[in-house]
Amino acid sequence: RDCLLSRGLGDVYKRQGYGTQKKVNVTGSVSTIDASTFEKRPVVSASVALQGMAPGVTVTTPSGAPGADGGAIRIRGINSFGGSSTAPLVLIDGIEGSLDSVDPVLIESISILKDAASSSIYGSRAANGVILVTTKRSSTERFTVTYKGTVGWQSPTDLPETVNALEYRELTNAMNLQDGNAPTYDDESMALYRKNMGKDPDLYPNTDWQDAVLTGSGLSHSHTVSLGIGSERVRMLTTLGYVDQNGIIETTDFQRYTFRNNADVKFNDKLSMKLDLSFSNGDRRSSPYQGTIFNYMNTRSADIPNQFSTGLYNGLGLQGNNPVALMLEGGQNKNNTLRLSGAITLTYEPVEWLSLQGMLAPRYATTNKHNWKKPVTTYQDMEGTATLTSTPYATLTESGSRAFYGNYNFLMTFKKNFSGHDLKLILGAERNTYDYKYLSAYRQVFNYPDYDQIDVGEIENMDNSGHRYEWAIQSYFGRLNYNFKERYLLEANLRIDGSSRFSKSNRWGYFPSVSGAWRISEEPFMENAKHILDGLKIRASYGTLGNQNLAGGDAASYYPTTPNLALGHISMNGTPASLVTLNTLANPDIKWETTTMLDVGVDVTLFSKLNITADWYRKNTDDILMKLDIPAGVGLNAPYQNAGKVRNTGWELSIGYNNRWRDFTFGVQANVSDVKNEIVDMRGKTSTSGVLRNL
Numbered sequence: 064r065d066c067l068l069s070r071g072l073g074d075v076y077k078r079q080g081y082g083t084q085k086k087v088n089v090t091g092s093v094s095t096i097d098a099s100t101f102e103k104r105p106v107v108s109a110s111v112a113l114q115g116m117a118p119g120v121t122v123t124t125p126s127g128a129p130g131a132d133g134g135a136i137r138i139r140g141i142n143s144f145g146g147s148s149t150a151p152l153v154l155i156d157g158i159e160g161s162l163d164s165v166d167p168v169l170i171e172s173i174s175i176l177k178d179a180a181s182s183s184i185y186g187s188r189a190a191n192g193v194i195l196v197t198t199k200r201s202s203t204e205r206f207t208v209t210y211k212g213t214v215g216w217q218s219p220t221d222l223p224e225t226v227n228a229l230e231y232r233e234l235t236n237a238m239n240l241q242d243g244n245a246p247t248y249d250d251e252s253m254a255l256y257r258k259n260m261g262k263d264p265d266l267y268p269n270t271d272w273q274d275a276v277l278t279g280s281g282l283s284h285s286h287t288v289s290l291g292i293g294s295e296r297v298r299m300l301t302t303l304g305y306v307d308q309n310g311i312i313e314t315t316d317f318q319r320y321t322f323r324n325n326a327d328v329k330f331n332d333k334l335s336m337k338l339d340l341s342f343s344n345g346d347r348r349s350s351p352y353q354g355t356i357f358n359y360m361n362t363r364s365a366d367i368p369n370q371f372s373t374g375l376y377n378g379l380g381l382q383g384n385n386p387v388a389l390m391l392e393g394g395q396n397k398n399n400t401l402r403l404s405g406a407i408t409l410t411y412e413p414v415e416w417l418s419l420q421g422m423l424a425p426r427y428a429t430t431n432k433h434n435w436k437k438p439v440t441t442y443q444d445m446e447g448t449a450t451l452t453s454t455p456y457a458t459l460t461e462s463g464s465r466a467f468y469g470n471y472n473f474l475m476t477f478k479k480n481f482s483g484h485d486l487k488l489i490l491g492a493e494r495n496t497y498d499y500k501y502l503s504a505y506r507q508v509f510n511y512p513d514y515d516q517i518d519v520g521e522i523e524n525m526d527n528s529g530h531r532y533e534w535a536i537q538s539y540f541g542r543l544n545y546n547f548k549e550r551y552l553l554e555a556n557l558r559i560d561g562s563s564r565f566s567k568s569n570r571w572g573y574f575p576s577v578s579g580a581w582r583i584s585e586e587p588f589m590e591n592a593k594h595i596l597d598g599l600k601i602r603a604s605y606g607t608l609g610n611q612n613l614a615g616g617d618a619a620s621y622y623p624t625t626p627n628l629a630l631g632h633i634s635m636n637g638t639p640a641s642l643v644t645l646n647t648l649a650n651p652d653i654k655w656e657t658t659t660m661l662d663v664g665v666d667v668t669l670f671s672k673l674n675i676t677a678d679w680y681r682k683n684t685d686d687i688l689m690k691l692d693i694p695a696g697v698g699l700n701a702p703y704q705n706a707g708k709v710r711n712t713g714w715e716l717s718i719g720y721n722n723r724w725r726d727f728t729f730g731v732q733a734n735v736s737d738v739k740n741e742i743v744d745m746r747g748k749t750s751t752s753g754v755l756r757n758l
Contacts, residue, residue, distance in 0.1 A: 378441025383451020576606020
């Protein structure tokens with residue numbers, strides 16, 4: 064377990080890369096969030112539960128749609144731009160994955176590694192920070208059954224206030240008069256509207272577009288059942304979960320089924336094994352017109368009718384885009400994502416001071432999308448005079464992708480303690496592989512518009528596409544920890560990464576870091592202040608991280624150093640001919656993005672109840688991978704280059720108070736941070752510029 068809490072402060076552990084460390088002996092900047100945080104926040108996406116829980120960690124949710132309400136996590140600002148990924152590395156029980164794929168109920172603790180010293184052992188994947196997730200395991204030698212369920216409703220948090228139809232017309236006239244123009248609505252029509260509004264919805268409508276569109280229940284409920292068994296040699300925790308989330312518009316919802324089995328086997332005093340299996344299946348449903356629906360809901364006036372008394376939907380004044388008709392009759396987008404992962408870890412301790420550990424962790428994910436968009440006809444009167452059709456014909460895109468990840472690592476851990484000197488050395492090797500395959504098919508014009516199958520669409524203008532991408536990273540790493548009487552602390556890390564994305568001359572990156580701390584409170588001269596000052600630690604770290612993740616998702620982002628040829632066909636005099644074209648330039652000279660970070664911090668504990676942590680840091684990212692402008696006469700797309708520079712400077716402060724009176728426990732925590740993201744150099748490119756600030 065990553066977080067073992069007991070009465071003594073020295074017994075609290077924090078999870079670090081490839082191991083754990085006593086909290087008092089941590090020399091880097093690490094924030095830990097325990098299970099109680101997630102139990103108090105009934106959320107579907109685990110990333111949302113991190114909002115406000117750790118200084119320097121920003122979580123933004125671009126959408127509130129069911130199944131798409133996960134947060135974008137940024138640790139200490141944005142480190143890169145121009146095509147490189149800015150997302151932190153997420154490891155779930157040591158396996159890379161998506162934080163939102165984990166049922167929040169299953170999380171035991173989360174550790175957030177924020178500085179270079181704590182992250183550099185992950186090297187090329189840690190430039191944007193690291194999030195370590197530990198799931199719950201069986202901790203007893205008896206049979207247990209646990210159930211947890213939540214029920215809630217979602218509603219819009221902030222909607223613009225709108226006026227009714229009569230107020231809209233009165234304000235329109237007032238606006239015209241103020242501009243020196245004649246009123247749009249004369250006195251006679253205004254008098255008729257006052258008399259008949261609400262009585263004749265066809266001729267004198269008073270439409271509340273928000274009420275008409277936001278008809279979804281917003282009901283959300285989740286259920287989790289855990290079965291735990293244990294003995295002296297074998298412990299196992301099996302968990303089944305189900306989530307059902309309905310949107311605030313009728314045609315959006317999300318369902319997810321999860322299964323997780325964590326097993327621990329102790330063969331003897333020297334050999335043990337962990338066997339973990341995880342499965343999740345999520346189905347998300349949304350409208351292909353979702354953006355248009357919300358736009359028109361808040362921008363159309365109340366004197367425009369929605370639905371005539373004859374049942375026909377109005378399109379007059381809406382450019383044919385009636386949001387309610389689009390929502391109910393415009394088709395459906397369906398997205399199914401299935402994830403399966405497993406990990407087997409063997410640990411052998413031949414002697415007390417040596418541990419050998421090997422892990423094999425494959426992971427598989429597949430996504431199938433069904434995007435069905437139907438034309439919706441609206442009318443300008445109750446008799447059925449057609450106005451516009453939202454799209455000229457129905458379209459269907461079916462796509463499927465599958466990704467296979469391989470993670471294999473081996474660790475050797477040496478421990479030795481003598482005369483107050485504590486030494487720990489970790490040496491390891493790791494290999495990560497990725498194999499991605501994608502296939503899609505497209506049809507348009509369906510003579511049977513209610514039958515959304517590819518074969519029903521006409522073959523004219525049909526399309527299909529597919530591709531396959533791969534990458535691999537080979538790594539070697541080591542960490543040395545030293546402390547003297549838990550008073551003077553030193554840590555050094557080195558990671559060497561080789562990426563298939565770069566040419567042989569630039570393939571390997573070297574990412575060192577060093578950190579130290581002085582626990583002043585453990586000095587003999589502080590003994591008389593122990594009843595007030597339980598802990599005082601000053602720490603500092605400096606290190607280098609790397610980044611090779613290009614977020615383009617195309618061939619150029621997977622193979623940026625190699626020319627990529629595009630294949631196609633063309634008809635010449637009625638005869639099909641094959642085409643091979645070079646569309647994008649390659650750059651064999653690109654290399655790793657590098658991030659160097661300096662961090663200085665202090666940890667204070669007063670009266671065993673008040674905890675204060677403060678940090679100041681400066682982070683410089685050089686050689687950012689981006690595409691610069693090139694002359695149009697080249698006739699090809701620009702390649703990636705090492706061109707940009709970013710500097711992040713910031714500070715963090717966390718203050719927490721915890722106390723207990725008999726059976727009553729009280730705790731409060733406040734976090735505040737500031738980071739200044741400054742783009743220092745873009746080699747003359749101006750599409751992204753300026754200073755971004757976030758508090």
